Amino acid sequence: MLHKRVARARRIALTGLAGALAVSMTACASERGQDPAGEGQTGGTLVFGAAGDPKNFDPIFNDDGETFRVVRQIYDTLITYKPGTAELEPGLAEKWEASNEGRTWTFTLRQGVKFHDGTPFDAEAVCFNFDRWHNMKGAAAQSQMIYYGDIFEGFASNEGDISGDPLYASCEAKDEHTAVLNLTRPKGAFPDAFGLTSLSMSSPTALQKYNADEVTQSGDSFSYPAYANEHPTGTGAFKFESFDRAAGTITLVRNDEYWGQKAKLDKLIFRVIKDENARKQELISGTIDGYDYPNPADYQTLRDAGAQVLVRPINNILYLGINQANNPKLQDVRVRKALDHAINKELLAQNKMPEGAKARDQFVPEEMNGYTNAVEKHEYDPDKARQLLAEAGAENLTLNFYVPTEVTRPYMPNPPEIAGAVSDDLKAVGINVQMVQRPWNGGYKDDVQKLGKHDIHLLGWTGDYGDPGNFIGTFFGREKAEFGFDNPEIFNALNAADAKVTDQAAKTAAYERAAVLISQYVPAVPLTSSPPAIAVKANVHGLVPSPLTDERFNTVSKG
Incomplete structure (x- = not known):
């Protein structure tokens, strides 16, 4: 189907707000x-x-x-979002078309656009960017796994702890203003994901001149070249x-x-x-x-x-992450459900979050397709939490609770205050909580997302585009150090939902099924969603x- 100003049946109910806001x-x-x-x-x-x-x-x-x-x-990105909404509209591409059951995407590009260094923006520039991302190796590839890695699922040469079957096949400059992207299989995240800021177009001239891919790694830290620090060049x-x-x-x-x-x-x-x-x-x-x-x-x-x-x-979620790999007690689903029952989410939303915040019982926001009332709910019930802990032989459970500092996020306005409230609830059911505070950009994200040092942690997500896969697919679509579990049933359910590109009703139903499986397994505890200002x-x-x-x-x- 050909797209100009796209009005998607599946978009989240966030449109029409620009005038009011x-x-x-x-x-x-x-x-x-x-x-x-x-x-x-x-x-x-x-x-x-x-x-x-x-x-x-x-x-x-x-x-x-x-x-x-x-x-x-x-x-700029090829596709962007209408101001105040999650609705797609043209960016550097005036229109786009999916064919071959979603395996081929053809972009008709704006004419006369130039990068800040005078380099023409054309189909060759588009393909240069896609080829660059796909062919990254070593530290450069390790450093860009969060977005590109999640969406494209691998690189031309996977190295180190990177694995996966790459989604990207090739890019062809059909003519000066037509770029054709070929994928190895359909991906339900598209076309929305083409608007991700990480997939912005950079000047090929500047990328080469300033050694953009010469990233070095020392331990868990990365150092970036002149392009990234001194000469970023877009349109x-x-x-x-x-x-x-x-x-x-x-x-x-x-x-x-x-x-x-x-x-x-x-x-x-x-x-x-x-x-x-x-x-x-x-x-x-x-x-x-x-x-x-x-x-x-x-x-x-x-x-x-x-x-x-x-x-x-509202378009976000705050959750209590659970790392099953770091603490054997957390591998018992009864313990994970006990954590969910122990936390008074309504009080958390009321006392620690912005006006209008909501308690959550699942990871897909209520305002988005894929949300379902069929999930298994774990209402606030301290007695039930104590019972489950006793049944699991975890009455004396001790948890290292990692909490970020020096950060304010849309879903998490004051992390230490929020963590204090959650910690008090957990202590009230007999859990010994040892709080570990780490700076957001000073090791916290690496500790919880790459190294898995924590037992439990606070983190969240603001949706990048209007698709349920951007939430539960990003969190639970594959094994991650953050959560430390391997559940093929959940992984397969999310992969099946993500592969549905053209049948939106079937896609919504598939994500709802995955949401139910996640609620039964409790890989993490959904807490609240907030309207940040x-x-x-x-x-x-x-x-x-x-x-x-x-x-x-x-x-x-x-x-």
């Missing part, structure tokens, strides 16, 4: 004059408070929201100018040659302010223009100070909150 627009004078749409002044600089340092600026090597916020301004509305690590400032400048709606701002600066309270005080004092994920307890304080609190639609000054206009946290700043002005 967009900031009111007012025109004001400026030294550069009115913007063409009369939506506030053009020109000037906007300073946005970031919660942490970016990892680097090469999209393929990243999985972190703070990095993606910057990267999205520099790069986006802003161009990279500098990253002052000492000052913690990333500076982007307007791309006057942008193919789409040109940025209203001259400069966009992201300033790293790791303390959430400090970000709040700087916004109130006027030294920054906005920041993400304000503490829910501060919403009214910010409004009283004249700031705007823009609330996103962005706070900006009163004179900031045009920022449209996205359920995918996919905000673009080219529409933003100050006035």
Whole structure:
């Protein structure tokens, strides 16, 4: 089927919200004059408070929201999302077509687009990027497993702990403006996944000039080349100018040659302010223009100070991860169900999460196809939890509880506070909890996702696109160190659902079946979903909150 502005029957119920959430627009004078749409002044600089340092600026090597916020301004993807929704719309590809039962994707590309270094964006550039990702080896491949690895399931030469049958077969530049991507089998994540920030298009010229693939590894740490740190080159509305690590400032400048709606701002600066309270005080004092994920307890304080609190639609999940490989007691499903029964999720949502947060009994958000009331539910019941622990011979259970610090996530506004509430519930049923706090970008993700050091841990997910596989497929589609289990029935059910590309009813039913199996097995405990917010000054206009946290700043002005 040929796609232009796609209205998908299976998309999550998050559309139609842009108008309700967009900031009111007012025109004001400026030294550069009115913007063409009369939506506030053009020109000037906007300073946005970031919660942490970016990892680097090469999209393929990243999985972190703070990095993606910057990267999205520099790069574009073949397909993108309509502002304020998870609905697909054209990006660098004006249209796309699936054939051969979903094994072949043909992209008709925009004409006249150039990368920031002047390199033409064309079909050869598209294929260069896909070939680059597929042919990565060693540390470069190890470093990009989160998104590319999950979607494409392997590389041309799997090395180290990388395994899997690669989905990618080839890419052909049929002509200058037509790129044909060939897959080895259908993949239900497409076309949505073509909008993933990790799959943004980079300049082939810059990639080669600045040795983009020369990633080195020392222990669990990776070092990235000049392209990723100093010369990121996309087609986006802003161009990279500098990253002052000492000052913690990333500076982007307007791309006057942008193919789409040109940025209203001259400069966009992201300033790293790791303390959430400090970000709040700087916004109130006027030294920054906005920041993400304000503490829910501060919403009214910010409004009283004249700031705007823009609330996103819900599209995330917070969960208590369980590592069966690290603790034999956790291999007993009765123990895992006891953990679920022990936690008062309603109270957690009410007391520790943003206004509008919901308790969850499964990993597919209620707003998305694939959610089902048929899952096995484990309501809050401390007595039942104690009973199950006794039956399993785990009355004296001790668990190492890994908790991230120096981070604020959409699903997890204050990790230590949330962990404290969960820990209190577990202790109340007789579990001895030993909390281990690790910095988010200082070892936490490696400890839980790669090394499996934990017994239990806090983590979550914000949906990247409107497909249930982006949730339960990402979590439980294959064996992972994070969860430490091997369940072929669940893996096969998720693989079967992911292979259904054209029959959406069958795909939804297959994901519902997988959700039921997951609820019975309890590889982790779903906790809550939250509607995270962005706070900006009163004179900031045009920022449209996205359920995918996919905000673009080219529409933003100050006035």
